[in-house]
Amino acid sequence: SISMISFFMPTNAFSKYDVDKNVSLGLNIDNLSKIMSRARDGESLIMKEHDNKLTLEFSGQSKRRFRTQLIDVRKSVDKEPSVQFDADVEINGETLKELVKDATIVSEYISLKATKDQFTIDCRGDSGELNEEHLSDGNSIKKIKTEKNAEATFNLQFLENMVKSCPAGNYISIGLKSNEPLKLTYKVGEAQITYYLAPYMES
Amino acid sequence: SISMISFFMPTNAFSKYDVDKNVSLGLNIDNLSKIMSRARDGESLIMKEHDNKLTLEFSGQSKRRFRTQLIDVRKSVDKEPSVQFDADVEINGETLKELVKDATIVSEYISLKATKDQFTIDCRGDSGELNEEHLSDGNSIKKIKTEKNAEATFNLQFLENMVKSCPAGNYISIGLKSNEPLKLTYKVGEAQITYYLAPYMES
Amino acid sequence: SISMISFFMPTNAFSKYDVDKNVSLGLNIDNLSKIMSRARDGESLIMKEHDNKLTLEFSGQSKRRFRTQLIDVRKSVDKEPSVQFDADVEINGETLKELVKDATIVSEYISLKATKDQFTIDCRGDSGELNEEHLSDGNSIKKIKTEKNAEATFNLQFLENMVKSCPAGNYISIGLKSNEPLKLTYKVGEAQITYYLAPYMES
Numbered sequence: 116s117i118s119m120i121s122f123f124m125p126t127n128a129f130s131k132y133d134v135d136k137n138v139s140l141g142l143n144i145d146n147l148s149k150i151m152s153r154a155r156d157g158e159s160l161i162m163k164e165h166d167n168k169l170t171l172e173f174s175g176q177s178k179r180r181f182r183t184q185l186i187d188v189r190k191s192v193d194k195e196p197s198v199q200f201d202a203d204v205e206i207n208g209e210t211l212k213e214l215v216k217d218a219t220i221v222s223e224y225i226s227l228k229a230t231k232d233q234f235t236i237d238c239r240g241d242s243g244e245l246n247e248e249h250l251s252d253g254n255s256i257k258k259i260k261t262e263k264n265a266e267a268t269f270n271l272q273f274l275e276n277m278v279k280s281c282p283a284g285n286y287i288s289i290g291l292k293s294n295e296p297l298k299l300t301y302k303v304g305e306a307q308i309t310y311y312l313a314p315y316m317e318s
Numbered sequence: 319s320i321s322m323i324s325f326f327m328p329t330n331a332f333s334k335y336d337v338d339k340n341v342s343l344g345l346n347i348d349n350l351s352k353i354m355s356r357a358r359d360g361e362s363l364i365m366k367e368h369d370n371k372l373t374l375e376f377s378g379q380s381k382r383r384f385r386t387q388l389i390d391v392r393k394s395v396d397k398e399p400s401v402q403f404d405a406d407v408e409i410n411g412e413t414l415k416e417l418v419k420d421a422t423i424v425s426e427y428i429s430l431k432a433t434k435d436q437f438t439i440d441c442r443g444d445s446g447e448l449n450e451e452h453l454s455d456g457n458s459i460k461k462i463k464t465e466k467n468a469e470a471t472f473n474l475q476f477l478e479n480m481v482k483s484c485p486a487g488n489y490i491s492i493g494l495k496s497n498e499p500l501k502l503t504y505k506v507g508e509a510q511i512t513y514y515l516a517p518y519m520e521s
Numbered sequence: 522s523i524s525m526i527s528f529f530m531p532t533n534a535f536s537k538y539d540v541d542k543n544v545s546l547g548l549n550i551d552n553l554s555k556i557m558s559r560a561r562d563g564e565s566l567i568m569k570e571h572d573n574k575l576t577l578e579f580s581g582q583s584k585r586r587f588r589t590q591l592i593d594v595r596k597s598v599d600k601e602p603s604v605q606f607d608a609d610v611e612i613n614g615e616t617l618k619e620l621v622k623d624a625t626i627v628s629e630y631i632s633l634k635a636t637k638d639q640f641t642i643d644c645r646g647d648s649g650e651l652n653e654e655h656l657s658d659g660n661s662i663k664k665i666k667t668e669k670n671a672e673a674t675f676n677l678q679f680l681e682n683m684v685k686s687c688p689a690g691n692y693i694s695i696g697l698k699s700n701e702p703l704k705l706t707y708k709v710g711e712a713q714i715t716y717y718l719a720p721y722m723e724s
Contacts, residue, residue: 146648149626155619176661177616179623183649210380213358217382220352242349243386255379413583416561420585423555445552446589458582 117296117313118273121195128305130159140164141188150181196311200290200298202229202265205257206249208281208301211289214247215275221245224315225274228266229259229291257286265291267314277310320499320516321476324398331508333362343367344391353384399514403493403501405432405468408460409452411484411504414492417450418478424448427518428477431469432462432494460489468494470517480513523702523719524679527601534711536565546570547594556587602717606696606704608635608671611663612655614687614707620653621681627651630721631680634672635665635697663692671697673720683716 126132150171154160158175164185173179214236218225222240234256238245251259274297281287281301290298299310329335353374357363361378367388376382417439421428425443437459441448454462477500484490484504493501502513532538556577560566564581570591579585620642624631628646640662644651657665687693687707696704705716 143648150649153623153626176658177653177655180652181623181627181649182651217356217384220356221384242346243353243384245385246383247380249380252379420559420587423559424587445549446556446587448588449586451584453583455582 118277119193119195119311121309121311122306123309124306138164139188140169141186142169142183143186146183150183153179153181195309196296198290198292198295198298200265200292200295201262202289202291203260204229204234204289204291205259205286206234206289207255207257208278208285208287209283210249210255211278211287212281214249215271215278217247218245218271219275223271224268225271226266226268227289227291227297228264229261229289230264231261232259234259265293267291267294267297268317269297269312270315273312277312280308321480322396322398322514323480324512324514325509326512327509341367342391343372344389345372345386346389349386353386356382356384398512399499401493401495401498401501403468403495403498404465405492405494406463407432407437407492407494408462408489409437409492410458410460411481411488411490412486413452413458414481414490415484417452418474418481420450421448421474422478426474427471428474429469429471430492430494430500431467432464432492433467434464435462437462468496470494470497470500471520472500472515473518476515480515483511524683525599525601525717527715527717528712529715530712544570545594546575547592548575548589549592552589556589559585559587601715602702604696604698604701604704606671606698606701607668608695608697609666610635610640610695610697611665611692612640612695613661613663614684614691614693615689616655616661617684617693618687620655621677621684623653624651624677625681629677630674631677632672632674633695633697633703634670635667635695636670637667638665640665671699673697673700673703674723675703675718676721679718683718686714 154173155175158173161170161172161174163170163172167185168182169185171181171183173181215225218236218238221243222238222245224238226237228235228237232251234249234251236245236247236249249256251257277299278287280303282303285301285303287299287301290300294314294316296314297310297312299312301308357376358378361376364373364375364377366373366375370388371385372388374384374386376384418428421439421441424446425441425448427441429440431438431440435454437452437454439448439450439452452459454460480502481490483506485506488504488506490502490504493503497517497519499517500513500515502515504511560579561581564579567576567578567580569576569578573591574588575591577587577589579587621631624642624644627649628644628651630644632643634641634643638657640655640657642651642653642655655662657663683705684693686709688709691707691709693705693707696706700720700722702720703716703718705718707714
């Protein structure tokens with residue numbers, strides 16, 4: 116599956132933000148996430164780029180400086196796809212996570228369908244079938260806005276990874292159009308995270 | 319090891335029970351337990367057989383329908399063995415689970431022995447030996463009823479699996495006769511679960 | 522890496538201690554720790570040596586006797602190394618455990634350095650570098666006593682295993698001398714545990 120992630124954090128989410136021109140830093144995600152996992156409650160983080168390396172300094176009871184090599188990202192990053200979606204569903208993150216787990220039991224693919232007042236999923240695999248109907252109830256489904264019915268099929272594993280980081284209680288906005296890429300957006304604190312996932316086409 | 323399980327749930331455990339003649343449904347246990355693991359607090363479950371498939375519909379905030387293929391069980395199921403046991407031990411489920419864990423440290427087999435007022439176990443393996451004496455104290459061993467002393471040896475792994483589902487606080491009834499199959503019975507809510515396990519005979 | 526452990530438990534930590542002459546018992550650590558893991562709250566433990574076997578009897582609601590074969594340790598056990606350390610650092614066990622986890626992200630080795638008022642670590646690996654400065658603040662570093670600066674490099678995996686059993690809230694005493702073995706000491710209840718670890722020398 117073709118997928119893409121876009122992450123935005125406003126400057127006011129930083130206690131100090133001192134960048135005089137646009138910079139692109141290429142980082143190994145695996146290394147970065149290992150380092151970030153070492154952050155502790157109440158620590159401040161200073162990120163500095165110097166000499167093709169990024170220093171991440173955590174300051175609290177002690178000063179802890181991790182330094183990691185930057186990687187080449189001169190090749191321009193892909194633009195976000197500009198799809199005009201037919202349906203917009205606001206779904207509780209937990210509801211979507213559970214729904215994905217249900218689906219994983221029977222298949223590796225999931226069909227998402229949005230109609231005027233209902234969000235349904237369908238899965239079909241060797242071990243069985245699954246069909247779920249979620250009504251727009253203001254709670255697990257906050258709202259559904261449709262131009263016309265929209266339905267497309269996606270890889271479950273990718274979807275599972277994309278919803279994983281949604282904080283409990285937050286809502287995920289789903290942009291859906293028949294046989295077009297899916298757009299998933301949610302907030303993590305001040306930051307906004309957006310995923311795109313191309314539909315699965317049966318050959 | 320040869321083993322067998324028998325499960326009984328009274329009709330009053332269902333909010334609605336509508337079966338006009340005896341039916342046997344063959345189900346893949348692995349699929350069934352995956353589906354059942356998706357049940358949520360406060361949901362109701364409707365099971366319907368149709369067209370050689372079983373639909374399991376969970377209803378709560380959403381309607382979730384799993385459908386799974388039935389498998390052929392026309393071949394008659396084995397009858398439960400009719401052993402006249404010499405000893406009947408009522409043991410706390412937790413006590414039995416812990417006792418099995420103790421035994422697993424030294425061996426893959428366990429000898430269970432019931433006398434008038436004592437339930438003992440013996441294990442012997444390459445890394446050591448274990449001997450435990452449990453008195454009929456009205457607590458971990460609620461009671462022991464013996465016609466005569468009974469002792470037999472069983473596969474620990476099977477025993478471990480059989481006691482796993484006993485809810486905390488419940489008692490397990492053990493039917494024991496020298497060198498005969500073991501019978502294990504306990505309640506899970508309204509349901510009653512019974513296991514049989516053939517003894518291990520050293521060749 | 523060459524490492525060594527020394528464990529001391531005073532006789533008053535036992536409710537009864539009846540040993541009329543020095544005895545050395547050789548035990549398989551793996552077996553012993555499996556057996557000890559079966560101890561339960563409120564049980565008493567009696568250890569008896571007989572006929573080249575050690576019986577460990579747990580008494581509580583039931584009597585549980587594990588018996589394990591002794592192994593030959595006639596060959597004299599190595600003496601503890603007698604290093605005159607240049608630096609003595611008292612560090613909170615949790616601080617040391619976290620510091621080791623930080624280091625594990627970038628390397629398999631860690632350089633420990635003690636100066637008059639600072640304890641620093643340095644790591645360097647394929648995925649990045651780490652440098653930490655811990656001041657003697659009376660809390661995470663209780664105190665640093667130095668004759669002169671001391672610095673040596675150690676295997677992280679061994680260090681991780683050595684600090685693992687330090688109870689939360691306890692302090693670990695580190696004896697450090699440039700390019701000499703490290704000495705780690707902490708208390709577990711009444712017992713005192715001491716580890717030695719030879720430095721890693723880059724070839």
